[in-house]
Amino acid sequence: xxxxxxxxxxxxxxxxxxxxxxxxxxxxxxxxxxxxxxxxxxxxxxxxxxxxxxxxxxxxxxxxxxxxxxxxxxxxxxxxxxxxxxxxxxxxxxxxxxxxxxxxxxxxxxxxxxxxxxxxxxxxx
Amino acid sequence: xxxxxxxxxxxxxxxxxxxxxxxxxxxxxxxxxxxxxxxxxxxxxxxxxxxxxxxxxxxxxxxxxxxxxxxxxxxxxxxxxxxxxxxxxxxxxxxxxxxxxxxxxxxxxxxxxxxxxxxxxxxxxxxxxxxxxxxxxxxxxxxxxxxxxxxxxxxxxxxxxxxxxxxxxxxxxxxxxxxxxxxxxxxxxxxxxxxxxxxxxxxxxxxxxxxxxxxxxxxxxxxxxxxxxxxxxxxxxxxxxxxxxxxxxxxxxxxxxxxxxxxxxxxxxxxxxxxxxxxxxxxxxxxxxxxxxxxxxxxxxxxxxxxxxxxxxxxxxxxxxxxxxxxxxxxxxxxxxxxxxxxxxxxxxxxxxxxxxxxxxxxxxxxxxxxxxxxxxxxxxxxxxxxxxxxxxxxxxxxxxxxx
Numbered sequence: 415x416x417x418x419x420x421x422x423x424x425x426x427x428x429x430x431x432x433x434x435x436x437x438x439x440x441x442x443x444x445x446x447x448x449x450x451x452x453x454x455x456x457x458x459x460x461x462x463x464x465x466x467x468x469x470x471x472x473x474x475x476x477x478x479x480x481x482x483x484x485x486x487x488x489x490x491x492x493x494x495x496x497x498x499x500x501x502x503x504x505x506x507x508x509x510x511x512x513x514x515x516x517x518x519x520x521x522x523x524x525x526x527x528x529x530x531x532x533x534x535x536x537x538x539x
Numbered sequence: 540x541x542x543x544x545x546x547x548x549x550x551x552x553x554x555x556x557x558x559x560x561x562x563x564x565x566x567x568x569x570x571x572x573x574x575x576x577x578x579x580x581x582x583x584x585x586x587x588x589x590x591x592x593x594x595x596x597x598x599x600x601x602x603x604x605x606x607x608x609x610x611x612x613x614x615x616x617x618x619x620x621x622x623x624x625x626x627x628x629x630x631x632x633x634x635x636x637x638x639x640x641x642x643x644x645x646x647x648x649x650x651x652x653x654x655x656x657x658x659x660x661x662x663x664x665x666x667x668x669x670x671x672x673x674x675x676x677x678x679x680x681x682x683x684x685x686x687x688x689x690x691x692x693x694x695x696x697x698x699x700x701x702x703x704x705x706x707x708x709x710x711x712x713x714x715x716x717x718x719x720x721x722x723x724x725x726x727x728x729x730x731x732x733x734x735x736x737x738x739x740x741x742x743x744x745x746x747x748x749x750x751x752x753x754x755x756x757x758x759x760x761x762x763x764x765x766x767x768x769x770x771x772x773x774x775x776x777x778x779x780x781x782x783x784x785x786x787x788x789x790x791x792x793x794x795x796x797x798x799x800x801x802x803x804x805x806x807x808x809x810x811x812x813x814x815x816x817x818x819x820x821x822x823x824x825x826x827x828x829x830x831x832x833x834x835x836x837x838x839x840x841x842x843x844x845x846x847x848x849x850x851x852x853x854x855x856x857x858x859x860x861x862x863x864x865x866x867x868x869x870x871x872x873x874x875x876x877x878x879x880x881x882x883x884x885x886x887x888x889x890x891x892x893x894x895x896x897x898x899x900x901x902x903x904x905x906x907x908x909x910x911x912x913x914x915x916x917x918x919x920x921x922x923x924x925x926x927x928x929x930x931x932x933x934x935x936x937x938x939x940x941x942x943x
Binding site for chain 2: 431435499500505506507508511517518519520521522523524525526527530531
């Protein structure tokens, strides 16, 4: 049971696109529209995987990843985190992995790739 | 009087393109070719141009196309521009297919060739794709275009945009070869130098495109560059009297050429123009310092992982992840091909070898194909009698500042 995917992303278009794609595969999407609300949801809910935008309006995705990894909630230390960003500035991918993300994806988000990457961690319900 | 390339419409040039629609390579959704499109908004995969090939098969005479005036647009029935008036021609296409007799002997082969793309306008194969994309953009009424580039695509876009009267904006890494920066500026483009790789430039250009409403001509983020590139496949088929060669060794950054040629072979097959139905084995060549396709191929994966800390002297191969990675991989698998990474040292050595033995001053990306061939011979992956095509994608003259 439990195929909850948390997407931390401030862009509503991307949120809708990913919601449509993942719900089509039977996943339930939890939405965090900034870094801090995303962290709060991760602490509160049972989450199986986190999709994490790097460019967020409050704290950036690297900081979110670091806080998730150092959380007192045991599951968050190992939860799969897929970093997603459009603004791939120099070293962004490297920084995302150093911060604790497992995989790095660049926007535009190819939906088939998203499915494949999510299913590699959380089998389709 | 100098022989200046000009486009002179002939009776046959008035034939329309057989373009019917655009199709998403991921979900198959169709889009109108009369509107400006980037990539599929639903699944965010590249769009590909589709043609009424059944009708073209009945109406287009292969041998008549062969007799036309040289250049990419002689294939206009199979290209996306509807009105020949919109074709921006600078002399692209019909590059030489050269035999390599001294290298053949050295390597123990009997049918080795190079398709030398350095004679294209702006000195590289990028002219084909950008020629097609800018021509179509003009037809669709686009006024401003933007591109992230490792260098050569920027120079090509600037040239075609200048001729089309379209304003060009270019984002390129700050260590891009000087020739690319200057040729772009000379053609009137606005050039922004980015502290990073082409993926960084792509992120910034994408943001700017969204903010300003400029048309983004990034690799595979619009449907028409691949159409220009596919003509390399048509030309190869024609050069081999419509019996495709056994092996094509191609340097892979964004992968437009590889995907384009594979598309061309499928189209030629549907047109009934080929004498053999056995398609070439496609070899994707990357640099050891940036080899996402090779890594994915070795894992039999469908997509590439983003390559970290990408580094190579072959700037065109410094693409940490292509937007069309799944198409590149699929085509390699379908062709029973392979993917191979070569070192910068072997690229440099091969660049010298091509120049000293055959008089071809190749771009490092082109030299990488010779480096890969030597490795494939060692592995026994190619047979001595096979017809093997190397692709030199550009002139070494555009990389002089990298030679030290």
